[in-house]
């Protein structure tokens with residue numbers, strides 16, 4: 196009898212070790228496949244490199260590799276950056292990239308969303324002689340860029356299906372004969388692949404030495420491995436073959452090394468200089484909020500968050516799972532006084548564009564959209580991105596949440612998560628290549644109450660982690676968190692957090708769940724996640740007071756089941772019906788060791804009464820100061836008057852408003868120092884008029900809400916605090 200038990204014990208151990216080894220073999224086989232793939236890519240790249248060497252003018256002697264050194268165009272570049280673009284200093288890598296392009300090199304730029312990629316090709320385009328060609332995938336992006344550049348007085352045009360005949364004629368003539376004023380020409384990739392006429396004009400332009408550079412924006416669209424593959428981008432390789440001496444700059448926000456290799460190969464730029472910036476978005480505060488199963492509660496929470504944190508109509512996006520959900524959420528927000536519109540693929544294009552415009556111009560505060568509200572968003576001052584439902588992968592979440600704070604100012608990204616949402620997503624993605632694996636990665640992110648959220652992105656994109664400086668809920672939380680062993684069903688409370696490790700208790704939760712499923716499987720029955728939770732709860736109740744282990748809330752049982760899925764103790768299975776795909780929970784590869792207590796499953800439980808209301812230090816803002824509000828109104832007025840309507844942020848950025856309201860320039864010379872020459876020439880008189888009247892009206896210095904702290908307390912020389920009533924004394 197004892198012998199048998201020993202044998203059984205060893206058998207279990209052997210089985211569990213075998214399972215681990217099988218896992219390792221699988222990892223090695225996957226790695227082998229990756230290496231084969233990489234080998235093939237490298238061979239192809241070598242070929243392409245040899246090919247390009249034969250056709251490319253050798254530029255290797257043109258410039259040194261120290262791209263941050265000094266260059267002949269430094270002064271002119273600085274002057275253009277500040278006085279035309281109104282940008283006071285370069286962000287990380289911008290200067291180096293500009294220098295490499297100016298030196299005639301091909302460049303690949305990987306820079307996070309909002310990092311400032313546009314300047315990297317727009318500035319050299321202004322500085323270099325001739326016309327710069329920019330390929331961009333979306334009409335709305337192109338329109339936005341052309342409008343912005345025109346407002347700065349830079350002759351930029353687009354040649355797309357919407358371009359009128361008159362402008363088209365002008366563009367062709369300019370390409371052909373070099374007569375008109377044209378510095379930057381935007382086209383969609385279809386123009387390159389489908390219009391012979393365009394390509395022949397471009398050829399002429401190049402032949403006359405007037406093609407200054409070629410920029411491929413959103414370059415990840417070239418690669419099938421990227422998240423937004425566009426077939427027409429595949430044909431862009433022709434550009435380097437036709438115009439080998441013209442520097443090419445390819446730009447994207449995210450590209451794994453596989454996608455980077457792919458891009459270099461497809462665009463024929465094997466010897467390009469690569470600038471890879473960090474994926475870090477230090478101005479974004481990341482948070483996962485527990486999502487109530489009651490829809491109205493979630494909307495109430497979102498409404499409270501928006502109206503308390505963003506009282507000045509600051510823009511935001513809410514991502515929803517389905518079209519129906521978008522409409523519902525937008526309606527309920529409107530009922531609660533938030534100006535919200537919905538946006539999804541079922542709407543006609545005119546309607547969608549109208550909604551997008553309203554929002555971009557600050558006439559509505561929130562867009563509630565599906566993932567269809569995507570790449571075309573160029574608004575720099577989106578202050579919050581809320582996910583009403585789970586994204587389908589870490590990569591899509593990074594992209595979607597990354598639309599917040601592109602202007603570099605503090606912004607918030609909140610994901611409402613409940614384990615019950617997992618089957619909804621998994622039944623949509625399970626048939627995709629690695630769909631479930633990608634989904635489970637973001638589910639792990641959501642379930643964790645300890646790991647740094649920014650750290651999860653660093654890990655995902657293979658970057659060395661950096662401290663997030665309290666810019667996520669888990670790092671900002673001061674609550675002490677500890678692992679507590681509750682073997683034999685005991686649990687302990689440590690401050691506000693209870694962490695439970697379920698192990699070998701014969702009545703523990705894991706065992707009950709696994710044995711429930713085992714029984715069901717024997718009877719040919721199946722259960723969805725919610726059904727399994729109910730079964731567990733009633734079984735648990737049946738055990739009554741004999742059970743010493745902690746009684747979990749329904750949501751916590753869901754969380755545990757999802758953890759068991761992530762740990763391969765359970766797995767999801769899918770079945771198609773005529774109308775939908777149902778997800779069921781069944782036994783996974785490691786159910787036996789779990790049942791026998793050889794598999795430790797951890798569950799992190801935050802005590803239910805406290806949703807850790809941690810916030811970003813910089814995110815919560817008060818009402819705009821009086822002057823800021825006036826400047827905001829002025830930029831809206833200025834953006835909608837004049838011959839070509841532009842977006843308010845193209846007139847004055849959020850940073851510029853903030854600088855103006857603190858520095859209060861009242862002469863053109865002072866104003867120029869804040870917003871540069873071009874904007875001063877265009878809008879200076881109106882801004883100065885506003886500044887002066889604000890100053891004279893008595894609502895000037897010291898009376899603004901934003902300056903309250905300055906108005907109430909100033910320090911005298913001997914450091915005494917003196918209360919003052921009016922700004923004059925300040």
Ligand SMILES: Nc1ncnc2c1ncn2[C@@H]1O[C@H](COP(=O)(O)OP(=O)(O)OP(=O)(O)O)[C@@H](O)[C@H]1O
Nearest residue numbers: 284285286308309310311312313314448575601602
């Ligand atoms: N050096 C800078 N200083 C201040 N603002 C800048 C600077 N460079 C760019 N910006 C501003 O940052 C915002 C985002 O820039 P841009 O549109 O070029 O980002 P991007 O890298 O192309 O992002 P995406 O991947 O989302 O397209 C714009 O409002 C731009 O004017």
Ligand SMILES: [Mg+2]
Nearest residue numbers: 312313412413
């Ligand atoms: Mg961009």
